[in-house]
Amino acid sequence: MKIIIAGAGEVGFHLAKLLSYESQEITLIDIDKESLAYADTHLDIKVLRGDTTSIAILKEAKIDVCDLFIAVTAIETTNITVCVLAKQLGAKKTIARITNTEFINFKDEVGFTKFGIDELISPESLAAAEIELSLKQSSFNETYEFEDGALTMVGLTLSSSASFVGKMVKEAAEILPEIHFIPIAIQRFGTQYTIIPRGDTEFKRGDNVVFITSEGGAEELCKLTGKDNTDIKDVMILGGSQIGFKSARDLSDKGFNVKLLEANKERAFDIADDLPNVLVIQSDGRNVDILDEENISGMDAFIAVGDNSETNIMSCLVAKSKGVKKTIALVENMDYFELSHSVGIETLINKKLLAANNIFRYIRKGEVLAMTKLSNMNAEILEFEVKASSSICNKYIKNIDFPRSAIIGGVIRNDEGVIALGDFKIQEGDKVVVCSLLQSIKGVEKLFR
Structure with a gap:
């Protein structure tokens, strides 16, 4: 190409x-x-x-x-x-x-x-949308919606309180009578290797696990992993960049109480004029005393989207130390992803990665409707539309010669998301969400041509 x-x-x-x-x-x-x-x-x-x-x-x-x-x-x-x-x-x-x-x-x-x-x-709009989704799914460090939330990807790190730590995937599936989520990728603590889980794969403490969830699945995961999906209402944004402006505007329109800190006086006044429902403060939010004055400890979420990645990360660490439950940092250096997760910053946003994800689907074969690369993992999640000519069409999942390093996470049929297991029959028009390691993507693409 x-x-x-x-x-x-x-x-x-x-x-x-x-x-x-x-x-x-x-x-x-x-x-x-x-x-x-x-x-x-x-x-x-x-x-x-x-x-x-x-x-x-x-x-x-x-x-x-x-x-x-x-x-x-x-x-x-x-x-x-x-x-x-x-x-x-x-x-x-x-x-x-x-x-x-x-x-x-x-x-x-x-x-x-x-x-x-x-x-x-628009990388800035993609970033603002990612921030809004992260606040919606506040318990998770990575999220992505397919078809307006019919299926949702969520990522989290397993603590010892997770009820299925020490259990195999097939054992964990027996905990609930109905399955509304499925693990699609695991990164072991302290390693760079991505595992596509199978029935005999064991969940371990410290695993970074990515799930696909249908309706109700995110709530079930929170319950089973001991996570608290905090209701976010009060938000502080550091930085009046385009992303900061768009996030403040969109969040205030959705009913959030938004406080935005911008050091540049002229920019702060412009934002205040354009966003009357946002409390804009002309101040250097990097100063810890100023953050205390602006009641950072009373915030449900802190979003750092300034021009400097290191400042954003450090500001989020300050917010965590003040008791803020959800922190989001804009970073440009991809190497910071693993570091920031290890020190407790829940969500990282990278404009370059978001733009690349949006563009990458045009180079994939088959009817690719959406795709996202998993942060710090050697895998992609792709949404394919099944055509009558696709070799996967009219076959049960258990009978499909699917690559071992790829997995079907779910199927969207008639706008409804389903966690599809072996006895599910794929039909024309289905939208199938697949997670694949990079070396297996070409093999997956062939199934949907």
């Missing part, structure tokens, strides 16, 4: 890095010499220096045989313009990064596909 990426910033570089691991043919375009030089020496890709809106540069990149064109420069108008040009010059599919969420809200009404843009993505 030939992929051209316009923009070698943090999102573009991260995408190029992940896609290069997939043995895709990648060309990265940017005007910045230093960014391209770094990408050229660290990644197995082709780099091309020049203006991304230059038709000559696009032709040099062989836009006429491009399968996927991704515009992720820092300038929204540039991304829209270059996608239109790319489509007219022969690109099969185009994706533009935008910051104005009105474009996404009214994309069908405007008809972006008519003039050459197949998909719009």
